[in-house]
Amino acid sequence: xxxxxxxxxxxxxxxxxxxxxxxxxxxxxxxxxxxxxxxxxxxxxxxxxxxxxxxxxxxxxxxxxxxxxxxxxxxxxxxxxxxxxxxxxxxxxxxxxxxxxxxxxxxxxxxxxxxxxxxxxxxxxxxxxxxxxxxxxxxxxxxxxxxxxxxxxxxxxxxxxxxxxxxxxxxxxxxxxxxxxxxxxxxxxxxxxxxxxxxxxxxxxxxxxxxxxxxxxxxx
Numbered sequence: 001x002x003x004x005x006x007x008x009x010x011x012x013x014x015x016x017x018x019x020x021x022x023x024x025x026x027x028x029x030x031x032x033x034x035x036x037x038x039x040x041x042x043x044x045x046x047x048x049x050x051x052x053x054x055x056x057x058x059x060x061x062x063x064x065x066x067x068x069x070x071x072x073x074x075x076x077x078x079x080x081x082x083x084x085x086x087x088x089x090x091x092x093x094x095x096x097x098x099x100x101x102x103x104x105x106x107x108x109x110x111x112x113x114x115x116x117x118x119x120x121x122x123x124x125x126x127x128x129x130x131x132x133x134x135x136x137x138x139x140x141x142x143x144x145x146x147x148x149x150x151x152x153x154x155x156x157x158x159x160x161x162x163x164x165x166x167x168x169x170x171x172x173x174x175x176x177x178x179x180x181x182x183x184x185x186x187x188x189x190x191x192x193x194x195x196x197x198x199x200x201x202x203x204x205x206x207x208x209x210x211x212x213x214x215x216x217x218x219x220x
Contacts, residue, residue: 009153010068014052016152017071021054027183030194031132031205032058034180035103037196038130038209043098048090048119049105050075050082061101065090087115092122099123103132106165107157116172120212127212129174132205136161140183140204162200165208174210181206 010017021028032055039045039059047056047064053075056064065085066072075082085091087102087109100119109115119129134141136159148154166177181203182194200206 007068009155010051010071013152014068014070014074018052018054018074024187024190026190026193027187027205028054030182030190030196031103033193034182034196034203034205034207035059035101035130035132037180038128038178038207039101040099040128043127044096045099045101046092046097046122047082047101047103048087048115049102049108050080053078053080053082055101055103056080056082059101063097064101086110088118090118090122094121095124095127096122097124097127099128099130101130101132104134106131106133107154107159112158112160113168113171116168116174120172120174123212125212128209129169129212130207130209131165131169132207133160133162133165134204135159135200135206136164138204138206140187162206162208166210169208169210173212175213176211178209179206 045061047061050056050064050066051071057078057080062081064082066075066082067084067086072082083091088111100123106112134144136145141159144154145159179200180196181200182196183205184194184203
């Protein structure tokens with residue numbers, strides 16, 4: 001979730017945030033499935049920008065950070081343990097986690113590169129960072145970008161392309177990239193779970209996973 005004053009829309013509208021997932025159950029299901037394909041099955045993980053725990057809870061991720069107090073309280077009520085903190089300054093020691101998850105968080109942080117470097121810092125050697133985004137060049141990404149002023153949450157967001165996120169991750173020392181994509185149709189046309197495919201460039205929701213290593217190779 002957001003950094004600094006970008007928390008304000010989430011502070012004021014936590015129930016509206018929750019309601020979006022209720023109103024778009026198949027989009028949520030599709031996004032969950034895409035993340036699940038790249039999320040490590042073992043190890044201790046954390047979520048950067050836990051929000052209300054919509055992704056952390058189903059995946060069994062207990063730890064994380066969330067700067068919005070109302071959102072954090074909802075996550076705590078779900079049995080999770082988010083700390084008050086920002087992506088650029090994670091309140092954890094070096095090498096604390098085997099994987100870290102960021103879902104639609106990077107578009108709200110003040111310093112995306114520092115956020116990725118912080119994720120690298122708290123991960124163990126060969127630890128995995130999984131980043132979920134709405135790709136700026138995708139149909140839904142272009143729609144969100146063009147209607148930012150109409151959105152409670154995305155007014156202050158900065159959208160990225162998949163290649164831009166890969167660049168940030170490479171600069172921080174991540175490699176061995178894997179990709180999944182989903183949400184291929186307009187939101188109002190999705191009446192069943194969307195397929196999950198390897199790669200990127202078609203689906204509006206893209207998941208990028210990379211390992212904390214130097215000079216990793218990019219794969220499908």
